[in-house]
Structures are given as C-alpha cells and as structure tokens.
Amino acid sequence: MQRVDVAVVGGGPAGSSAGRAAAAEGADALVIEKGVPRADREGLGPDSTDAAGILDYWVDIMDLDVPIPEHVKLRELSGADFIGPNASVEMDETGIDSSYPNFGFTFQRARMDDWLRKRAEDAGAEYRVGTGVREVESDLRGSPTHQLTLKDGTEIEAEYLILADGPQRTITGQVLEPLLPDGQYDGLASTTANHxxxxxxxxxxxxxxxxxxxxxxxxxxxxxxxxxxxxxxxxxxxxxxxxxxxxxxxxxxxxxxxxxxxxxxxxxxxxxxxxxxxxxxxxxxxxxxxxxxxxxxxxxxxxxxxxxISSTRPIESPTAANVAVVGGAMGATSAFHEGGDHVAIRSGKEAGRLAGLGALRAYNYEWKRAIGEEVRRNVVLADMVRDYGPSDWDRVFGLASAMQPDEGGRTDWLDAIRAGPGALKLFAQYQWGKFQVRDGGYCQVREGDYSV
Ligand SMILES: Cc1cc2nc3c(=O)[nH]c(=O)nc-3n(C[C@H](O)[C@H](O)[C@H](O)COP(=O)(O)OP(=O)(O)OC[C@H]3O[C@@H](n4cnc5c(N)ncnc54)[C@H](O)[C@@H]3O)c2cc1C
Incomplete structure (x- = not known):
C-alpha cells in the first residue's frame, strides 16, 4: 500500500492548490482526480465547467505568488451589467481594494486547471488522473489515519485527508456523515441542496x-x-x-x-x-x-x-480527525454559484499548507481569516435576495443606481442616507445581516458539531 502524508481527493482548483501547498512545505502529497473528458482538452482532466470570470480583488484572495499567465486569460473586463425586468445597474468598480488593474478578466478554465496542476507538480506533488476515489475509511483512534481505495482497487494510506471533490461531495459525504449527529448531514446532501x-x-x-x-x-x-x-x-x-x-x-x-x-x-x-x-x-x-x-x-x-451544484452555506472541517474540506466541497463557493475559483484556490492553499506543516488544527481559523469576509458577504446577499421576484429586482436596482458610491466604488452609510429611505433600509438590512452572522455564524456546520 502506498503511504503519503497528505492525500487530496479531487484535482480541481481547490485540490491542485492544496497539493501544491502541502508539497511546498515538504510533505509527500498526492492529488487524486477521477478525470473527465472535454472537447477542448487532450486527455482527461478535472471537471472544468465554469463561466470563468474573475473580479479584481479575487486575484488577491487567491494569493498565488505569481500573476496568472496571459495564455490562461481570455478577456480583460471593464465592468458588469445587472439587468432587471425594467431597471439595470452598471458596475464599473467592485468597490473592494485590489492590486489588479482592471475590473477583472475572463479565462479558459481547462487551461487554468492545467496551469494549477503544473504548479502542484513543480512543487513536488503527485497528480494522478484517470481513477477516482471509491471509498475512504478513517481510523480515528490515537493519531488519525485514512485509507483510500480507488476505483481500480489501489489502496493508499494518508495521515491527512483533504476533501476537494467539489459541490457534489461524493467522498466528502462519506467521510463527514458518520461524524455528524443523525440527520445533520442531510442538509448538505446533493439530493436536497441541488441546483x-x-x-x-x-x-x-x-x-x-x-x-x-x-x-x-x-x-x-x-x-x-x-x-x-x-x-x-x-x-x-x-x-x-x-x-x-x-x-x-x-x-x-x-x-x-x-x-x-x-x-x-x-x-x-x-x-x-x-x-x-x-x-x-x-x-x-x-x-x-x-x-x-x-x-x-x-x-x-x-x-x-x-x-x-449544491446550494449550501460553508462548513467547518473536523480538523481533529486530520480532515479538511475545501472549495466547492466545503460550500465556500455556493452562495452565488458562479463565484468560486478564488475561494476554492485559497481554501485549498490554506489546508495544504497547514497539513504540510502538521498543523491542520488551525485550518478553520485560517480559512476564515483568508476568505471569511468574502464568504460572509455572499451568504448575506444570497439570503437577502432569496425570495425576490421581478419587481423586487427592479426596486433594488433602482435604489442601487441612486446610491452613488464614493470614488473607488465603495458604498457607505452616507451614500445610502443621501439616496433616501429605501436605499438606507436596504443598506441597513445588509449591514444587519452581516452582523448577525459574525464570528463564523454563516457556517452551516461548526467544528464542535463533529464527534471526533
Ligand atoms: C456553470 C458554472 C459557472 C461558474 N462560473 C464561475 C466563474 O465565472 N468564476 C468563478 O470564480 N467560479 C465560477 N464557478 C464556480 C467554480 O467553478 C467553482 O467554485 C470551482 O470549480 C470549485 O473548485 P473545486 O476545486 O472546489 O471543485 P471542482 O472544480 O468541482 O473540482 C472537483 C474535482 O473533484 C473531482 N472528483 C469528484 N469526485 C471525485 C472522486 N471520487 N475521486 C477523484 N476525483 C473526484 C472532479 O472530477 C472535479 O475535477 C462556476 C461554476 C459553474 C458550475
């Protein structure tokens, strides 16, 4: 049986980043990707469905050490248009500090995945594609270990397990469900949470x-x-x-x-x-x-x-079991479904780095430090608009247009007050929503919920 320090299930943006970061810390890291075919990629690779747009400040969240290469990018962007039935908003700035010079860019997801995979391999990680993980058995007595069985029967033992199998959570579900009280996993299952x-x-x-x-x-x-x-x-x-x-x-x-x-x-x-x-x-x-x-x-x-795609809130990981859940599998990406490569890459990086250092117990703290504000913002916004119908969108877009943000695109209380009572109410609702889920209250599963 092969033994590794860190096994990563799934080789998308989160899994590759985890493998790279673990290997960069000197760990023996293995990324296992089941592999899917695409018309525009030779050979099997990760499941790369993605509209593939990145906003300026997302680049900083990714924390990639080097710029994203030009061959991966498709278009530089100057803004985004949000179109309601009768009212629209044009956004030319994200309003969040960023080192990237433009509003953002679109990219070719398969090329991005290949680049992330190469970075992982260059750092010393093994990226194995073509056979998925069928089963994981965890031994949580003493110092936890995990035995992975691949679909071809190969067995691998790992000290640390990073779950990066995307929002379908096929393996994540297997590992987490037995650690949670009866029924708590149901809210994360793809059968109940699917888009x-x-x-x-x-x-x-x-x-x-x-x-x-x-x-x-x-x-x-x-x-x-x-x-x-x-x-x-x-x-x-x-x-x-x-x-x-x-x-x-x-x-x-x-x-x-x-x-x-x-x-x-x-x-x-x-x-x-x-x-x-x-x-x-x-x-x-x-x-x-x-x-x-x-x-x-x-x-x-x-x-x-x-x-x-699963529509859930993010979850904390059972780090005492030497397990970290990252990217789509942790629900970091799913409040607004299309926005997630940045939080996938960063959560993968944090988990890989900490597993490589033998310090995975810090993961839930570290991912919140790295992406918590972004996730919290998305969770609150998604909750606010949950039951919106067409006329609500028109009303909100009208109010958003009336709230002239300051230079840099940031809206503050003064902008909201100047725009009138409707805008003020909306802005206050958002701020109150953020306050209510402070200190990780936006997580659907907390670390203390797991019995490890
Ligand atoms: C239509 C669409 C549009 C999107 N647009 C954008 C966008 O514009 N910008 C943006 O930032 N994000 C976008 N996203 C979100 C983004 O794609 C995800 O946030 C991101 O892919 C999450 O990365 P991940 O590595 O966590 O998961 P994934 O990319 O889903 O990767 C998981 C990997 O695990 C593999 N896997 C699963 N099970 C197993 C197993 N048992 N064994 C081995 N391997 C396994 C899969 O094959 C897959 O490659 C979009 C998503 C969708 C669906």
Missing amino acids: IAYQEYREFPEELLETDRLKFWWGHMPGHTAYPWVFPNDGQVARVGLTMPIGLDLDTVENREDYALLRPEDERVPAGKEYISRLLEHAYPSYDAEDFPLLEDRGKAKGTETYP
Missing part, C-alpha cells in the same frame, strides 16, 4: 457582444439564485449560461407572468437549452437564437456543459 448549471458556447453577431463586460439578468426566471448570464470569451464567442434550482414546481411561482423567460403555455420549468434560446431572443429582440450559432467543438459535450 443545476447549464451553459453553451455561442458565437455572437459582431455588433452585439460587449467583449469587456459581464452581463447578468435577474428577475427573469423563477427560483432562488436562478439567473442567466453572458461572459465574453475569445473572438465573438461568449458563454451563455444559467443556474436554477432543480425540481421547482411552476404552480408554486407567484406572478409567473412577470418572468420574461417563462411562457403562458409552460407546464414545467423550461430546460436550460430552451431558457438560453429565450434569453437571446429577449435580450437581443431583433435577432433569432439561430443568429448565435452553437460552437460544438468546445466544452464538455458538443458546445454545452451541464453541472450539478
């Missing part, structure tokens, strides 16, 4: 694509954090995608006629493909969906990508 993400690679007519802006449509389709987007890629190509909860019953949707992407004859929520074609015709009314050809030589399957 679906779907996206297509479409070629835009030259006059339509704004190559330096992200676009999001809110209040156009029903469901909690259900929204479509357009992210510019190379040339005239954009990723057009959406997330939506699985299993939403249209009969429970109030004022369904207000949702621009629903039709009166819909008996159930439209499929992602149908939603995207409706979005294109709605957003660009003098064009047909066929004017935006699908590029079939990209993505996971003929120009399309589908990916299940």
